Amino acid sequence: MLHSVMADLTKQELGVFEAKLRALKSELEAVLETSRDASAVVQLDQQSVGRLSRMDALQAQAMAQETERRRALDLRKIDAALVRIDEGEFGYCASCGDAVGRGRLELDPAAATCVAHAK
């Protein structure tokens, strides 16, 4: 790895970020599990209620699916960050290779890019 020494996170810092990522991951997995059950309930309700409530149920389901989609995306980001830890690439921008920055990682340990390359 040709990253500058100054940008390097210490082993201890890496460990802290890894623990955070793993905690976030199991949290998300638990929530995803629960929301999957919730969508199943909406589907059941749909069959037994009138048209208006049916539309409400569909809308609620669409929202639940969007939330679930975003959570699944977050989960993928976290998994990717864990892979970067394994590969020694964690903390470096996926676009330019510069340091992502501690402050940014504190806010979002799964951040894959520096501020300049965040969309």
Ligand SMILES: [Zn+2]
């Ligand atoms: Zn960058």
